[in-house]
Amino acid sequence: MAEDYEPRLRAVWPHQNRIERRAYGLLVDAYVKARYxxxxxxxxxxLEWLSGRVKLLLDLVEQVSRERLATLETAA
Incomplete structure (x- = not known):
């Protein structure tokens, strides 16, 4: 859902091949299945691939958030 607001987030979870789609599917499944x-x-x-993607996501979200806050500060 956040990708609709910030297109740069689409690069975090590539779906270009079967391996990438499978890895993302494992992450989605982990939300429920790993617990139960x-x-x-x-x-x-x-796991290493997903860890790298999560790190990328954290870095990108921090960058986007800082940019957004900066625009709000200048508008005020």
């Missing part, structure tokens, strides 16, 4: 199902699993390579 013993069948959820993720290998170290997938």
């Amino acid at each position: 199902s013993l069948e959820y699993s993720i290998d170290i390579e997938q």
Whole structure:
């Protein structure tokens, strides 16, 4: 949903190939399945890839937030 407001966020979760779509699917599944199902699993390579994407997301959200705050400060 946030991608509608900030298009730069689309680059965080690429869906260009099956591996990227699968990795993102594992993240989505982890939200529920990792807590309630013993069948959820993720290998170290997938976890490392997702960790890198989450770090990218954090950095980008911080940048976008700072830019937005700066525009609000100058408007006030």
